[in-house]
Amino acid sequence: MINIEEGVIEYLEIEGQRELKGSVKISGAKNAALPDMAATILTDETVILENIPYLLDVSTMKDLLEHIGVQIEEKENSVFSFSLKEVKSLQAPYELVSKMRASILVLGPLLTRFGYAKVALPGGCSIGTRPVDLHLKALQKMGARIKVEHGYIYAEAPYGLKGSYIYFDKKSVTGTENIMMAATLAEGQTVIDNAAREPEVVDLANMLKKMGADIKGEGTDRIIITGVKKLKGTKHRIIPDRIEAGTFAVIAALFEGNIVIEEYPSEYLGYVHTILRDMGINVIKLSENQVIIKKSGRLKPVNIQTKEYPYFPTDLQAQFMTLLSVVEGRSKITENIFENRFMHVPELKRLGADITVNGRDAFIKGVKKLSGAQVKATDLRASAAMVIAGLIADGKTRIYNIYHLDRGYENLDSKLRLLGASVKRGFEDISS
Numbered sequence: 001m002i003n004i005e006e007g008v009i010e011y012l013e014i015e016g017q018r019e020l021k022g023s024v025k026i027s028g029a030k031n032a033a034l035p036d037m038a039a040t041i042l043t044d045e046t047v048i049l050e051n052i053p054y055l056l057d058v059s060t061m062k063d064l065l066e067h068i069g070v071q072i073e074e075k076e077n078s079v080f081s082f083s084l085k086e087v088k089s090l091q092a093p094y095e096l097v098s099k100m101r102a103s104i105l106v107l108g109p110l111l112t113r114f115g116y117a118k119v120a121l122p123g124g125c126s127i128g129t130r131p132v133d134l135h136l137k138a139l140q141k142m143g144a145r146i147k148v149e150h151g152y153i154y155a156e157a158p159y160g161l162k163g164s165y166i167y168f169d170k171k172s173v174t175g176t177e178n179i180m181m182a183a184t185l186a187e188g189q190t191v192i193d194n195a196a197r198e199p200e201v202v203d204l205a206n207m208l209k210k211m212g213a214d215i216k217g218e219g220t221d222r223i224i225i226t227g228v229k230k231l232k233g234t235k236h237r238i239i240p241d242r243i244e245a246g247t248f249a250v251i252a253a254l255f256e257g258n259i260v261i262e263e264y265p266s267e268y269l270g271y272v273h274t275i276l277r278d279m280g281i282n283v284i285k286l287s288e289n290q291v292i293i294k295k296s297g298r299l300k301p302v303n304i305q306t307k308e309y310p311y312f313p314t315d316l317q318a319q320f321m322t323l324l325s326v327v328e329g330r331s332k333i334t335e336n337i338f339e340n341r342f343m344h345v346p347e348l349k350r351l352g353a354d355i356t357v358n359g360r361d362a363f364i365k366g367v368k369k370l371s372g373a374q375v376k377a378t379d380l381r382a383s384a385a386m387v388i389a390g391l392i393a394d395g396k397t398r399i400y401n402i403y404h405l406d407r408g409y410e411n412l413d414s415k416l417r418l419l420g421a422s423v424k425r426g427f428e429d430i431s432s
């Protein structure tokens with residue numbers, strides 16, 4: 001974190017090319033924890049969530065829910081209770097929304113349960129413009145009056161939302177989640193067509209169903225929700241993080257199969273495994289949730305296109321680019337989801353990677369090795385790509401702006417240290 005007053009900046013320093021071995025456990029999924037936490041607004045009864053990862057984004061969501069009036073208690077490690085008995089505010093202020101775009105997930109629940117919400121407009125961010133027009137259009141179709149003014153979304157539905165037919169022009173993960181939550185307490189039936197199919201959407205639907213919601217079709221591109229009068233409390237376990245799992249699969253592939261990955265959600269990584277297989281990397285199941293990653297001979301270059309689930313996730317694009325940067329031959333990655341998600345390329349080039357970008361395509365020519373350098377983390381997954389690069393590069397790699405990493409990876413540096421990596425945090429004086 002940059003601390004201007006104290007004139008210091010935090011960095012992560014990696015001494016590369018250490019042997020990594022041992023086992024690592026995958027945490028609960030950030031992108032499931034955030035909507036599941038927002039869904040606790042929908043009831044006045046207590047909801048217990050298990051397997052919540054300790055992340056900056058989770059803390060931001062906790063702050064936001066507490067601002068609204070949700071009482072949150074840590075029951076035991078990674079287990080929290082949430083209870084909204086008395087509302088303090090129906091607003092999501094700019095200070096919190098600007099820290100995390102997923103704050104938009106409180107809009108649907110607040111509006112459907114209380115008939116009003118004021119949420120700061122999440123601006124563009126480094127990976128793309130990321131508008132929320134689809135969320136707003138869908139809520140309008142459900143009868144909400146919405147205006148956007150002075151950087152805030154003002155949404156009103158004093159007589160409640162009405163079930164409606166929603167067609168998303170573009171598949172949107174948080175858009176689908178917001179509307180699914182809004183529809184649970186709306187009057188009548190809502191059909192969401194061209195819905196996102198991500199496992200995190202399914203996890204949210206499973207939780208909502210346990211709370212008494214009537215939802216069908218989650219995991220397909222048509223979700224049908226019939227509104228109910230009231231939702232109740234429940235206990236729900238967050239699914240494992242498939243993006244963290246994919247990140248460790250890349251690390252394990254680069255370190256000769258000596259790493260066992262536990263709580264590995266193979267069922268969500270089918271397409272990623274196809275790409276790995278094409279490269280000559282096999283994911284071998286040791287038991288139900290435990291895998292090792294083995295290479296079969298020399299790695300081969302591949303072409304990857306990011307696409308909505310069940311295809312290749314954009315959130316693993318940067319990590320795979322680091323892997324491909326040291327695979328002999330020519331690979332290509334096309335980023336179809338976000339228009340500006342190649343900011344890690346100039347940083348990887350500082351480490352010696354040979355990559356050229358043309359629009360949405362990145363052309364990667366494998367080099368023999370990367371060499372340690374000072375780089376910056378430009379967004380969350382780009383920071384993971386830098387960490388992977390630092391682990392395989394020779395010498396020292398110092399990564400700045402690591403608050404991005406802390407947004408979405410639980411204890412990545414200590415997990416790596418347990419595997420034998422030399423990774424340490426430090427502060428650099430920038431006052432002079």
Ligand SMILES: CC(=O)N[C@H]1[C@@H](OP(=O)(O)OP(=O)(O)OC[C@H]2O[C@@H](n3ccc(=O)[nH]c3=O)[C@H](O)[C@@H]2O)O[C@H](CO)[C@@H](O)[C@@H]1O
Nearest residue numbers: 031102130131132133134135170171172173174175337338
């Ligand atoms: C908290 C969370 O779950 N974040 C994930 C979620 O983000 P998020 O839900 O924000 O991403 P979306 O699925 O909504 O975005 C997909 C595409 O649709 C566009 N779009 C989206 C909404 C809208 O109203 N209008 C619009 O044009 C976006 O700019 C983007 O080009 O899905 C992304 C795509 O898998 C992941 O990278 C993020 O990690």
Ligand SMILES: C=C(OP(=O)(O)O)C(=O)O
Nearest residue numbers: 031101102315380381408
């Ligand atoms: C882009 C991501 O997250 P968010 O949507 O929260 O910015 C991510 O998890 O890679």
